[in-house]
Amino acid sequence: MQVHVNGNCIGCGLCASTCPDEFFLTDGGTAAAVSPEVGSDLADQVQAAADACPVSAIEVR
Ligand code: SF4
Known part of the structure; x- marks a missing residue:
């Protein structure tokens, strides 16, 4: 699986709470993937975080 956080992210922090091993909030206030x-x-x-993201900012494939 590959994951990417796109520019829709509003920095709510949900993904970092759901899957802290893969997502973190950057100094800029938006999320990024560890890898x-x-x-x-x-x-x-990661799939659960993508499904829960309120702005569909987590792209998985
Ligand atoms: S759940 Fe979505 S909007 Fe919230 S921090 Fe993560 S990527 Fe950004």
């Missing part, structure tokens, strides 16, 4: 490549161990959490 664009997500291992199978985190895939479910």
Whole structure:
């Protein structure tokens, strides 16, 4: 799985709470992915974060 946070992010912090191993808030106040490549161990959490993002800013494929 690959993950990318797009420019829609409003910095609500939900993804960083849902999956802190993959998402964090930058100094600029928006989220970023720790790594664009997500291992199978985190895939479910990352998908849950993407589904819960209020502005659909987390793109997974
Ligand atoms: S859940 Fe979405 S809007 Fe909120 S910080 Fe994460 S990427 Fe940004």
